[in-house]
Amino acid sequence: MYELNALEAKSLFQKGKKMTEMLIDKIEPVTTAGLQQTPGIETYVPAGGQPVLHCENIEKVYGSRGNITRALDGISFNVNKGEYVAIMGASGSGKTTLLNCISSIDRVTSGHIYVAGRDITNLRSKQLSQFRRDDLGFIFQDSNILDTLTAYENIALALTIKKVPHREIEMRVAAVAEHLSITDTLKKFPYQLSGGQKQRVAAARAIITNPSLVLADEPTGALDSKSAKMLLESFDMLNKNLLATILMVTHDSFAASYTKRVIFIQDGKIFTELVRGDQSRKEFFNRIIEVVSFLGGENNDVL
Amino acid sequence: MYFKLALGNVRKSFRDYGIYFITLLFGVCVFYAFNSIASQQAVLQFSESQNRIIELLAGLIDGTSVFIAIILGFLIVYASRYLIRRRKKEFGTYLTLGMPVGKVSRIVVYETLLVGVASLLVGLALGIAISQALLYVTAALFTIQVDALMFVFSYEAMIKTIIYFGVIFFITLVFNVFSISRYKLIDLINADRKNESIKLRSLPLSVVLFIISLALIGTAYYLLIDNGLVTFDSQFATSTVLVCVGTLLFFYSLSGFLLRAVQSNRKLYFRGLNMFVLRQLNSKINTTFISITLVSMALFLAITSTCGGTALANAFTQNLAANTQYDATLSLTLPGQNVDRTGQAPKDEGNRYSWYPQAAADNFDMLTTLKRSIPEWDTYVSNAAQMNSYQTGMTMKDLADQGQVTVKDDIYGQSMDQASLNAITVSEFNKQRTLLGLEPVDLGSDKFLLWCNFEEIKYVYEQFLAKSNTLNIFDTTLTAASNTLETMPDRTSSIAGNTGIVVVPDHLINEKTPLASMTLNLMYSGERADVEPKFESALYAAFPGPSSISDNARIWPFMTSTTAMQMEEQASGLTALIAYLAVYIGFILLVTCAAILALQQLSEAADNVSRYHLLEEIGVERKMTSKAVLVQIAIYFLFPLIVAFCHSLVALNVVVKVVSMYGYLDIALPLLMTVGAFLVLYLAYFLFTFFASRTMLNQKAVV
Numbered sequence A: 001m002y003e004l005n006a007l008e009a010k011s012l013f014q015k016g017k018k019m020t021e022m023l024i025d026k027i028e029p030v031t032t033a034g035l036q037q038t039p040g041i042e043t044y045v046p047a048g049g050q051p052v053l054h055c056e057n058i059e060k061v062y063g064s065r066g067n068i069t070r071a072l073d074g075i076s077f078n079v080n081k082g083e084y085v086a087i088m089g090a091s092g093s094g095k096t097t098l099l100n101c102i103s104s105i106d107r108v109t110s111g112h113i114y115v116a117g118r119d120i121t122n123l124r125s126k127q128l129s130q131f132r133r134d135d136l137g138f139i140f141q142d143s144n145i146l147d148t149l150t151a152y153e154n155i156a157l158a159l160t161i162k163k164v165p166h167r168e169i170e171m172r173v174a175a176v177a178e179h180l181s182i183t184d185t186l187k188k189f190p191y192q193l194s195g196g197q198k199q200r201v202a203a204a205r206a207i208i209t210n211p212s213l214v215l216a217d218e219p220t221g222a223l224d225s226k227s228a229k230m231l232l233e234s235f236d237m238l239n240k241n242l243l244a245t246i247l248m249v250t251h252d253s254f255a256a257s258y259t260k261r262v263i264f265i266q267d268g269k270i271f272t273e274l275v276r277g278d279q280s281r282k283e284f285f286n287r288i289i290e291v292v293s294f295l296g297g298e299n300n301d302v303l
Numbered sequence B: 001m002y003f004k005l006a007l008g009n010v011r012k013s014f015r016d017y018g019i020y021f022i023t024l025l026f027g028v029c030v031f032y033a034f035n036s037i038a039s040q041q042a043v044l045q046f047s048e049s050q051n052r053i054i055e056l057l058a059g060l061i062d063g064t065s066v067f068i069a070i071i072l073g074f075l076i077v078y079a080s081r082y083l084i085r086r087r088k089k090e091f092g093t094y095l096t097l098g099m100p101v102g103k104v105s106r107i108v109v110y111e112t113l114l115v116g117v118a119s120l121l122v123g124l125a126l127g128i129a130i131s132q133a134l135l136y137v138t139a140a141l142f143t144i145q146v147d148a149l150m151f152v153f154s155y156e157a158m159i160k161t162i163i164y165f166g167v168i169f170f171i172t173l174v175f176n177v178f179s180i181s182r183y184k185l186i187d188l189i190n191a192d193r194k195n196e197s198i199k200l201r202s203l204p205l206s207v208v209l210f211i212i213s214l215a216l217i218g219t220a221y222y223l224l225i226d227n228g229l230v231t232f233d234s235q236f237a238t239s240t241v242l243v244c245v246g247t248l249l250f251f252y253s254l255s256g257f258l259l260r261a262v263q264s265n266r267k268l269y270f271r272g273l274n275m276f277v278l279r280q281l282n283s284k285i286n287t288t289f290i291s292i293t294l295v296s297m298a299l300f301l302a303i304t305s306t307c308g309g310t311a312l313a314n315a316f317t318q319n320l321a322a323n324t325q326y327d328a329t330l331s332l333t334l335p336g337q338n339v340d341r342t343g344q345a346p347k348d349e350g351n352r353y354s355w356y357p358q359a360a361a362d363n364f365d366m367l368t369t370l371k372r373s374i375p376e377w378d379t380y381v382s383n384a385a386q387m388n389s390y391q392t393g394m395t396m397k398d399l400a401d402q403g404q405v406t407v408k409d410d411i412y413g414q415s416m417d418q419a420s421l422n423a424i425t426v427s428e429f430n431k432q433r434t435l436l437g438l439e440p441v442d443l444g445s446d447k448f449l450l451w452c453n454f455e456e457i458k459y460v461y462e463q464f465l466a467k468s469n470t471l472n473i474f475d476t477t478l479t480a481a482s483n484t485l486e487t488m489p490d491r492t493s494s495i496a497g498n499t500g501i502v503v504v505p506d507h508l509i510n511e512k513t514p515l516a517s518m519t520l521n522l523m524y525s526g527e528r529a530d531v532e533p534k535f536e537s538a539l540y541a542a543f544p545g546p547s548s549i550s551d552n553a554r555i556w557p558f559m560t561s562t563t564a565m566q567m568e569e570q571a572s573g574l575t576a577l578i579a580y581l582a583v584y585i586g587f588i589l590l591v592t593c594a595a596i597l598a599l600q601q602l603s604e605a606a607d608n609v610s611r612y613h614l615l616e617e618i619g620v621e622r623k624m625t626s627k628a629v630l631v632q633i634a635i636y637f638l639f640p641l642i643v644a645f646c647h648s649l650v651a652l653n654v655v656v657k658v659v660s661m662y663g664y665l666d667i668a669l670p671l672l673m674t675v676g677a678f679l680v681l682y683l684a685y686f687l688f689t690f691f692a693s694r695t696m697l698n699q700k701a702v703v
């Protein structure tokens, strides 16, 4: 029942490629509005038009009087359409909290988060569900796919809950599976898959709805280096060919070096950011390492 | 300190303990209430026959209680194992903190004791309240006037309840401590993270198994209906085995079949959370199908016993009025084959005919002897009519053969070979009719009537009358006076039991015709309730002691006496007896089944928290997840019930046929009432499970 429509997949793949090329042609420099400028750091000029994600001075405070943790302390930044951004920081710096707030799994204490132009900080429960369903894709460290469903069904789930007709589901699953090279594993159950395959299934599910924003929290955290590399290359491909906007949280400099921009946070604040520009991945990696060692001091905590 | 910890635990996990505790309460309370029924004798003014019924009931409940205790014991052990499994992680934490295994066990012991003692106390209190209610139910069933407020308490029932449940809790305790000591720390800590590999069965195999299971169940149904519950032969055994195996296979393959069936409709399969729910069901069936089968069979037992019991009791009371038209019946059966009215008693080695001279002296008229022994007879009895039945030398089968009637090959048909056919004179027959206010009939000198009211055999005579209108009897050929069967009662009894008599013209009978039995039907001079006590005491004073066909026993002027009021009392007693037993067994079985399903689903919900959490993360709306939970739990509650219901319908259908020999049997009302009461309780457990599961799944979920 899961036979792959190879032709379909190929045409979709090529369509994505073409659209990327078209988009690249249109790229022009745009000034950033509302982006907090940290003195002493180069300013990033994002490509494309309106920001997909716009965080405005968000704060998150845990606990009550006497015993409070300021997990996020006035964070503002933008992610534009088609961007591939990493958020780095030491353990406990607030990365997961930030991601949870953006994904509306957690609520901010103050500030606003706009996704695709909509303020999600004051959405009601039902609208939040719809928002997560239609605008977001998730990939977590412990691959969040259902152990009771096959890989195919896990990917299809993102569409069935949107009431997409089953014929379209078949085509889209086949296409995305081809992209992520998991066509052969579609019939398998999660316990029959390797960690890397599971993460790629999760990625497929995250991307298949064409979300405005894909969020990934330490997606390579539980993978060996070879699988991690493969997954990161997949992300890169999703970003390039399918124009996915990806925001990835990581404390791994190697993972971060695959992205186009890295935002560093420390104690709930944005510390600095790096833009890859025309640099090679290797050069970018070295720059990231510099910041990380500067940030970490003793360093080990971070890497 | 450990006690405090235990208390805290119980309070904390009240959601888990809730259903366990409530079910325990039910168990203790019902157990006490029904075991205390004997003590109602101390409070209510029962008649002697009612006393006997109550004693019989108490004895039956006593025996049944062992069975009930085993069922409840099974439930309690099962439930507490579930509760411990749910808290593996917590015990793991205790162990990590350096608490020795012995002390962790001690916490479990305290918890078990705590819940046990609490449920015993509260359950007994509730049971005492329920037993007061039962007192009024009994009074109503036995139509006993209740004037003052009454209170009944049974010390024995209380002690018995404490002992039975004490033993159950002790066994539970041993089980719990044993299972704790077997856990390894690493398992306990990783309890949350267990990556249960899902055993896969091939789906086409499921479909094949499903079809086989249906075939097995169908065959079992066929065999049961064919066997008709008349004899417990190998056919019945085969049917039982087939239905058990079939049901097991049914539940083993059901989820796979459903999955496969829905998968074949991809539009349906890939809609909403359908595939999720089906996969969920399929992933758990390996661990649940045995208990689901047990639950289904227990439900089947509960429905059938409760419903069949109530229907049987109804059958007794419903046909009672028709069968007790005479106020009383005195009768005797002749002890030998060749007793006639010539005045010559048959030669006999013993003293079986010591009564004969007396009977002969009174001209074989029961009334003459009775009136002489009871001088005030006429103040009690206004009318009486004797009826002798004579041997014809034919069996019932002979009559059927004459009319070329094919006799069914059932137990009644088979016994027609041996059963002798008897005859009575038309004049005595007309006397009975007069007693009942019916017109006498005229047979002339060469006509006959057939008289039968035993449901299962009536057809033989009806077909005889339809096919032929002559009968060769006493070396004469008679023609039928009527082609309808006479069905008026021949005596007062609890069931219509006249298996067939030929009414013949008087001239065919003479004093040499051997007797079969003698019956005297009579009507009181006043209201039954007024006359009967005086009549009975006069009768028993004049003719004390029991009678039987043994030497020197009383045969003349009557062996047995039955009165309409006795029959009514017996019937109401029987109704009460059956109703109590059926409710007792049915209720306990039902509550046990519902509790097992509920616990299973709650534990399932606990395992599912992370899955539902994930669904919410990817944006599935609450409404959708709630529906998925509902469907999943509904399937678990519904299918065992549906299967049990189908089994019950077939079994009851057969039971109805067997019971219908007692006359018309209305199964619809008892069935509806039983099913209604059951459904309410079942629904309560279902709803509790659903809401508890939903809360559990929503609790840890995202904002």
Ligand SMILES: Nc1ncnc2c1ncn2[C@@H]1O[C@H](COP(=O)(O)OP(=O)(O)O)[C@@H](O)[C@H]1O
Pocket (backbone or CB within 6 Å): A062, A063, A069, A070, A071, A089, A090, A091, A092, A093, A094, A095, A096, A097, A098
């Ligand atoms: N639910 C919570 N309650 C209280 N404090 C929390 C909670 N979640 C996170 N924190 C605190 O917020 C800070 C940031 O945590 P987190 O976002 O998980 O960091 P990271 O993902 O970067 O390691 C930490 O100090 C952590 O202790």
Ligand SMILES: [Mg+2]
Pocket (backbone or CB within 6 Å): A095, A096, A097
């Ligand atoms: Mg984190």
